[in-house]
Amino acid sequence: MKRMLLLPILLMVALSPLVAQTQTVKGQITDKQSEMPLIGATIVWLGNAANTGAVTDADGYFVLENIPVGRHEFQVSYIGYNSLTIPNVVVTAGKEVVLNLALEEGITKLDEVVVTAAAEKDKAQNDLATISARQFSLEEVNRYSGGRSDVARLAGNFAGVSTPDDSRNDIVIRGNSPTGVLWRIEGIPVPNPNHFATFGTTGGPVSALNPNMLRNSDFLTSAFPAEYGNALAGVFDLGFRSGNRDNHEYTVQLGAVSGLEAMAEGPLGGGSYAVAARYSFVGIAKDAGLPIGTNATPDYQDVAFKLDFANGKAGKFTLFGIGGLSDIAFLHDEIDETDLFAAPNEDAYAKSRFGVIGLRHNLVLDETAYLRTVVAASTSQNAFDSDEYFDQGTDAEKLLRITTVDNKEHRLSLSSYLNKKFSARFTGRAGILAEGYAYDLDTQDRDNAPDLNGDGEPDWRTIYQFSDQTTLLQAFAQTQYKISPEWTLNTGLHAQYLALNETVALEPRVALNWGFKPGSTLNIGYGMHHQVQPLPLLLLESEDAAGNVVRTNFDLDFTRSHHFVVGYDVKLGNNWRGKAEVYYQSVENAPVESTPSSFSILNVGADFVFPDDKFNLVNEGTGNNYGVELTLEKFFSKGYYTLITASVYDSKYKGSDGIERSTAFNNGYVLNALAGKEFKIGKEKRHALTFDTKLTTAGGRYYTPVDLALSQQYGTEILDETKAFSEQFDPYFRWDVKFGVQLNSKKRKLSQQFYLDIQNVTNNKNIFARRYNEQTNQVNEVYQIGFFPDFMYRLQF
Numbered sequence: 001m002k003r004m005l006l007l008p009i010l011l012m013v014a015l016s017p018l019v020a021q022t023q024t025v026k027g028q029i030t031d032k033q034s035e036m037p038l039i040g041a042t043i044v045w046l047g048n049a050a051n052t053g054a055v056t057d058a059d060g061y062f063v064l065e066n067i068p069v070g071r072h073e074f075q076v077s078y079i080g081y082n083s084l085t086i087p088n089v090v091v092t093a094g095k096e097v098v099l100n101l102a103l104e105e106g107i108t109k110l111d112e113v114v115v116t117a118a119a120e121k122d123k124a125q126n127d128l129a130t131i132s133a134r135q136f137s138l139e140e141v142n143r144y145s146g147g148r149s150d151v152a153r154l155a156g157n158f159a160g161v162s163t164p165d166d167s168r169n170d171i172v173i174r175g176n177s178p179t180g181v182l183w184r185i186e187g188i189p190v191p192n193p194n195h196f197a198t199f200g201t202t203g204g205p206v207s208a209l210n211p212n213m214l215r216n217s218d219f220l221t222s223a224f225p226a227e228y229g230n231a232l233a234g235v236f237d238l239g240f241r242s243g244n245r246d247n248h249e250y251t252v253q254l255g256a257v258s259g260l261e262a263m264a265e266g267p268l269g270g271g272s273y274a275v276a277a278r279y280s281f282v283g284i285a286k287d288a289g290l291p292i293g294t295n296a297t298p299d300y301q302d303v304a305f306k307l308d309f310a311n312g313k314a315g316k317f318t319l320f321g322i323g324g325l326s327d328i329a330f331l332h333d334e335i336d337e338t339d340l341f342a343a344p345n346e347d348a349y350a351k352s353r354f355g356v357i358g359l360r361h362n363l364v365l366d367e368t369a370y371l372r373t374v375v376a377a378s379t380s381q382n383a384f385d386s387d388e389y390f391d392q393g394t395d396a397e398k399l400l401r402i403t404t405v406d407n408k409e410h411r412l413s414l415s416s417y418l419n420k421k422f423s424a425r426f427t428g429r430a431g432i433l434a435e436g437y438a439y440d441l442d443t444q445d446r447d448n449a450p451d452l453n454g455d456g457e458p459d460w461r462t463i464y465q466f467s468d469q470t471t472l473l474q475a476f477a478q479t480q481y482k483i484s485p486e487w488t489l490n491t492g493l494h495a496q497y498l499a500l501n502e503t504v505a506l507e508p509r510v511a512l513n514w515g516f517k518p519g520s521t522l523n524i525g526y527g528m529h530h531q532v533q534p535l536p537l538l539l540l541e542s543e544d545a546a547g548n549v550v551r552t553n554f555d556l557d558f559t560r561s562h563h564f565v566v567g568y569d570v571k572l573g574n575n576w577r578g579k580a581e582v583y584y585q586s587v588e589n590a591p592v593e594s595t596p597s598s599f600s601i602l603n604v605g606a607d608f609v610f611p612d613d614k615f616n617l618v619n620e621g622t623g624n625n626y627g628v629e630l631t632l633e634k635f636f637s638k639g640y641y642t643l644i645t646a647s648v649y650d651s652k653y654k655g656s657d658g659i660e661r662s663t664a665f666n667n668g669y670v671l672n673a674l675a676g677k678e679f680k681i682g683k684e685k686r687h688a689l690t691f692d693t694k695l696t697t698a699g700g701r702y703y704t705p706v707d708l709a710l711s712q713q714y715g716t717e718i719l720d721e722t723k724a725f726s727e728q729f730d731p732y733f734r735w736d737v738k739f740g741v742q743l744n745s746k747k748r749k750l751s752q753q754f755y756l757d758i759q760n761v762t763n764n765k766n767i768f769a770r771r772y773n774e775q776t777n778q779v780n781e782v783y784q785i786g787f788f789p790d791f792m793y794r795l796q797f
Contacts, residue, residue: 021686021746023091025064026246027099029056029076032127033421034368037061038103041078046085059311069093069686069744069751071636071678082106087575088636090139093686093744094751094796095249098242100215105424107482122577122633124218126237128429128480128490131511131525132222132565132581134158138241141211144674145694146736146759148257148790150207151214151236152194159581159629159645160221161234162670162698164732166766166784169194170203170605172665173221173234174583175625175651178202179534179605180233186240186320187372188413189230189435191354191380195300195326198352199382199407200534200610208302208324208354210276212251212263215241222583223527223563226478226492226509227417227431232531232561232587240306240320243267243274255792256281259301270310277303295334296342300326315363323355332389345774347387347399354380358413373416381408388447400457402447407464408440409535417476430477438469441539445612448716462549463612464541470500472532478509488513496558498532503557505530519571526565530558533591536610537601537617552615553591559601559619562586572632579631587653590621596657598704598724603653603664623653623663636676643674661702661725667732668699676738690740690755700729706772706779717772729767734760750797756789763787 029041037060044053045064054062064074069091077083081103091097104127124133136154147153152171156163162172170178181202183190191197194204218237220228228235243249243265251263263276280300302324309317329349330342342348358376365371386403417431441464449458478492492509511525532538533556544550567581591601593614600621604610627649634642651666676692705727707720740755760766766784773780 021093021684021744022066022068023093023096023749025067025072025074025089025091025097025099026062027097027101028060029062029078029101029103030060031081031421032102032104033427034419035102035362035370036364036367038078038081041076041081041103043074043076043101046073046075067091067097070680074099076101076103078103080106092742092751092796093746093749095251095749096244096247098244100242107424107485122579124220125216126218126225127427128225128227128478128492129218129220130488130490130513131523131567132160132583133218133220133224135216135218137216138211138214141214143676143692145676145692145738145757146696146734148207148757149211149255149792151209151211151217151238152203152207155219155236156696157643157645157672157674157694158219158221159579159631160583160627160647160649162647162665162667164665164667164698164701165768166734166760167768168203168205169207170201171234172667174585174627174647175649175663175665176233176585177602177605177663177665178233180231180531182228182231182235184228184235184237185322185356186238186318186358186360186376187374187415188356188358188376188378189433190322190356190376191378191409191411193322193324193354195302195324196298196328196350196352197354197380197382198384198609199409200536201605204352205298206257206280206282206300206326208300208322209238210258210261210263210278210302210304212253212261213240213274213276213304213306215239222585223509223511223525223565224529225490225511226476226494226507227429229433229474229476229494229496229507229529230472230531232529232559240304241274242306242308243272245270245272245308249796251276251794251796253792253794254281256790258792268307268309271308273305273307275303275305277301296328296330298326298328300324315361318360318362319358320360321355321357325351325353327351343774345389346402347389349385351383352381354378368422369418369420371416371418374413376411376413376415378411378413379409381406383407386447402458403445404443406442410438410440412436425482426479428477428479431475433474435472435474436469437472438467439535439539440467441465443612448714462541464536464539466539466541468539470498472499473497486515496530498558500538501555503532505558505560521569523567523569524565525563525567527563529561529563531561532558533601534604534610536612537591537604537614540612540615542615553617556591556617557589557619559590560588562588575635575637577631577633577635579629579633581629583625583627583629585623585625587621587623587625589619590623590653591617591619592621592656594618594656596655598655598657598659598661598721600653600655600663603725618656621653621655623651625649625651636678639679640677641675643672645672646670655724662728664702664725666699666702666725670696670698672696684746686744686746688742690738690742692738692740694736696732696734698732700731700767702726702728703770706770708772708779711772712777715774717774732766733762733764734766735762735764737761748797750795752796753794754792756791759788759790760786 041056056062074086122134152169195206197204220235248266253261259278259281261278265274304322307319335344356378360374363371384405388402414434419429443463446458474496476494490511494507507528509527514522565583594616630646632644647670651663674694679689702725704719704724710718736759738757743752763786768782768784
């Protein structure tokens with residue numbers, strides 16, 4: 001372990017003597033609504049007395065040279081547009097800074113309005129997402145302690161979001177199941193972008209999204225604009241960043257979780273390229289004694305790329321893609337009852353595959369309108385085989401395969417929308433999304449099955465065994481009208497149709513923003529949202545009385561949710577802001593059993609499996625989530641930042657028995673406190689030491705206890721459904737501390753960064769589950785990951 005941590009430090013020391021004092025800042029400035037380049041816009045570096053600046057060319061591009069390394073502030077202005085101030089731009093020696101900026105046309109001809117850091121830092125990239133939405137940056141993903149360079153875990157720091165499982169990155173938004181989260185890349189819905197993902201889920205143990213490839217992106221938690229559909233809980237709207245269009249640059253990185261990485265970017269004809277590949281390093285970390293939640297060794301790798309081609313008469317084309325492979329073997333002699341992922345009496349083999357490739361076309365129609373079209377193909381596979389040892393430790397011991405899974409999903413997608421800026425006040429956007437799905441599903445199981453054919457072994461039960469296809473169509477129209485400088489109204493309508501069972505939904509969306517005084521905004525929003533049922537549930541197969549294979553859940557309608565939100569955003573001073581939101585969600589049409597029971601789909605989706613014994617479901621379940629969220633944030637300035645978020649909420653549901661219960665995701669409260677400080681070091685203050693910390697506490701999750709007597713009688717875990725979600729785990733607590741150093745070369749374009757992120761410093765035993773142990777015939781407590789030192793070394797040149 002010591003050798004692994006010393007290696008990056010020694011590299012930094014060795015390279016330091018070689019270690020340009022200045023760097024280039026460049027980019028493009030466009031109109032925010034029409035995306036037309038602004039010719040002659042001015043950008044000024046505010047860090048010196050002369051206010052060094054540049055003017056954009058005929059394509060809206062600018063170049064600022066000889067900007068010193070460090071953190072700087074820039075201001076952009078253009079006649080007739082609101083000025084924009086960009087604070088806290090990090091300039092390093094090893095990589096040029098690219099700023100793609102958008103200005104908003106003023107609706108009055110008064111003096112320029114300077115949009116300050118507090119007004120813009122958290123505002124969504126999508127101008128039509130004005131409530132329960134914020135953007136996040138690559139710097140945030142890498143800066144915060146405890147995040148493991150994972151976008152989903154970053155979101156867990158925001159108000160209204162919890163990450164209840166240290167071993168996976170599923171996120172719970174306002175008490176909703178993680179299955180309600182939508183992932184989009186470059187405007188296209190994509191399969192679960194995580195390693196070791198399983199059919200129907202949205203999270204996993206390790207993210208396959210490389211943060212070095214991501215541009216500033218959006219995260220939405222409620223009442224989304226009309227362009228987002230088929231989601232109940234939240235949206236990750238991600239995009240890949242473009243490579244450097246003038247110079248070749250390289251990144252080499254090593255991390256305990258993210259693995260070994262190499263990245264290259266540079267000019268490609270008149271455009272650019274960026275490509276990155278990673279290979280897992282966790283096996284070596286595990287061998288060094290670091291706890292990862294299992295004794296098995298995970299193996300995973302991923303690649304991502306983006307090719308921007310030169311703009312021509314036919315428009316601009318961009319080719320992008322991402323893919324990931326992951327494998328792991330859980331062997332019974334390496335597993336004990338504390339393992340988060342496997343049982344000590346089984347050998348299990350899991351693998352997952354996913355890939356997305358797409359072509360985006362952007363065509364500027366005139367100075368006020370553009371057409372954006374994306375075509376994409378994606379694929380995902382989840383395979384799992386499990387062998388169980390019977391009569392373990394006796395002469396009669398035998399190994400029997402009890403589960404086999406090989407599920408594949410292939411998808412073709414077409415997204416196209418027209419954006420039109422009718423005036424400085426009024427903008428409209430309308431489009432379609434068509435997704436063609438093809439499935440090849442083969443899942444069979446005989447765990448705890450009877451022996452009806454008398455061969456001395458449990459009989460196989462077919463859960464899925466077929467190939468099929470369907471189409472999901474979506475369409476939307478939305479507008480933004482700036483009634484005055486203080487009032488903005490967003491309206492929209494979304495529609496979706498599932499050909500598989502011919503279900504249809506229409507969804508109105510509306511949001512009103514009132515800037516009643518400088519620095520203070522009141523937001524009100526409503527949205528109706530529908531989601532297709534998880535396919536593992538919708539396509540579940542069984543046999544009727546005549547022995548025919550039937551899908552009893554095939555005709556299930558969409559689950560429907562109404563989102564109501566009121567928010568208040570206030571600037572509290574330079575680089576400080578406060579935010580409060582109150583929300584209520586009413587959930588309808590949730591699948592429940594046709595006979596009275598506690599089951600509801602609203603409790604499913606935070607682990608690797610879906611229930612495979614829920615047949616004849618009906619859309620009669622309900623639920624509701626309501627709460628208050630508070631955020632106090634100081635954006636990075638004067639060498640430090642602070643983020644404090646608090647959420648108090650209640651999440652309830654009713655199954656077919658009509659009893660109201662807490663959902664599995666009803667923690668009750670979540671509190672996050674983050675802070676960080678940067679210390680400039682060295683004679684010329686080119687280098688920096690960093691310190692970051694994070695403290696999280698949350699209410700325990702509700703769970704259904706084990707019926708010990710019945711479990712002992714039948715030799716397998718049986719839950720006491722009469723007490724469904726009636727008991728609660730102890731509160732969750734975790735403290736993370738992160739130390740880092742940044743070195744910027746004086747003579748070369750080279751920078752180095754190293755950090756050590758100590759997660760769960762106090763080694764607090766946060767409970768993960770209470771499980772029945774078939775060997776001891778008792779209930780064991782399984783704990784989440786304890787003390788875990790993550791690290792990362794990055795070299796850029």
